[in-house]
Amino acid sequence: MAMESDSENWIADLRATGEQQAEALAKLNKILVGGLRRSFQGKGVDQAFCEDIAQESVLKILEKLDQFEGRSRFTTWAMSIAIRRAVSELRKKRYQNVSLNQLSDGEQLEIDVPDQSAEQPEQAEERRNVLLKLKELIEGKLSHKQRVALQGGLNGMTVDEVALHTGSNRNAVYKLIHDARQKLKRELEKDGYDAPTIQSLFS
Amino acid sequence: MPITDEQIKALVNMIASVQPDELDCDACSQHIAEFAETQLLGKTVDESQQAIQTHLENCHCCQAEFNDLLAALKGIEEE
Ligand SMILES: [Zn+2]
Numbered sequence: 334m335a336m337e338s339d340s341e342n343w344i345a346d347l348r349a350t351g352e353q354q355a356e357a358l359a360k361l362n363k364i365l366v367g368g369l370r371r372s373f374q375g376k377g378v379d380q381a382f383c384e385d386i387a388q389e390s391v392l393k394i395l396e397k398l399d400q401f402e403g404r405s406r407f408t409t410w411a412m413s414i415a416i417r418r419a420v421s422e423l424r425k426k427r428y429q430n431v432s433l434n435q436l437s438d439g440e441q442l443e444i445d446v447p448d449q450s451a452e453q454p455e456q457a458e459e460r461r462n463v464l465l466k467l468k469e470l471i472e473g474k475l476s477h478k479q480r481v482a483l484q485g486g487l488n489g490m491t492v493d494e495v496a497l498h499t500g501s502n503r504n505a506v507y508k509l510i511h512d513a514r515q516k517l518k519r520e521l522e523k524d525g526y527d528a529p530t531i532q533s534l535f536s
Numbered sequence: 537m538p539i540t541d542e543q544i545k546a547l548v549n550m551i552a553s554v555q556p557d558e559l560d561c562d563a564c565s566q567h568i569a570e571f572a573e574t575q576l577l578g579k580t581v582d583e584s585q586q587a588i589q590t591h592l593e594n595c596h597c598c599q600a601e602f603n604d605l606l607a608a609l610k611g612i613e614e615e
Contacts, residue, residue: 368608405569408612413569416605445538464544486550487543492561493597503597504561514554521551528552535548 336403343407347398361394362387364408365415373419386422390415428497442480442487444468460534463526470520479513482506559591564598572605 336344346357365387366380373383394411401410446464471480478499485495485506492506499506521531539547559567571588574581581589592599 364612368612371611372604372608404567405573409573409609410569412608412612413565413572413605416601416608417565420601420604443538444544467547483547483550484539487539487546491596507561507595510550511554511558511560514550515556517551518554531548532552535545 337406340401340403340407344398344401347395358391358395361408361411362391365390365412368412369415369419372416373423376423378419378423382419382422386415386419390418393418424493424497428494442471442475442484444471456534463521463531463534466521466524466526467517470517474516474520475513476509479509479516482509483513486510553594555590557587558594559587561591561595561598564588564591564595565601568598568602568605572602572609575606576609 343357343361346353347361348354349357366383369378369383369386370380390411394414397414401407404410405413444464444467446461446468449458449461471483475483481499482495485498486492490498492503492510496502496506518528521527567585567588571581571585571592573579574585592602
């Protein structure tokens, strides 16, 4: 992909040495601090935090220069790296002293299937069948980690929160949940319960 | 403790809506810069960016990070 000339200049300047590079580094640092302030002001973040993050991000960006493919402007790409760093630092701070009671270690997804009553409308019976199947699949086909992650999601926890609680990371938790959803979907389909059917049963 | 009826509904929706080729958070973050530009320039989301949009709709954490990025980028031109 053709890179915008402005982006090309940034790359050239940052790859240069001496004053040319120093100037580019200072300019980039200033842009990042400005962006971080705009984004996080009023969210319990001070100037020092923005400056620290900007400084660390500039180093990271230098390391990753080769990975810039020109799909966005250089400064946009650089800002996305700084924001990611800031978000992850803030998240660590926020949860450092908070105990997450929403997800106890032993807690896993558990489904209660109502007793069968003599006279039930057809839909209630079908719902019960799906719940029975779901219960069986969750217990038999999902891993412990998948059950914990899904439970966290259903308790309203974000993937970051589940990750912090389980000593994992955002992407790993997202994948655990995604794979669990896919597994459950496939297994339900085998029994004739496709997506529209289960959605209409529980809407 | 068994999950509530509301949670069952949510679980069913999570199952029904899953796509095999969903972007994960790492892949989303690699494309977040170009998606932010699309948004800021008011361009329409093309097919190749549809997966990013879908991930953002489904992932609270990436959506929050995306909003932070948009806020940071507004005004970048004046610097
Ligand atoms: Zn995500």
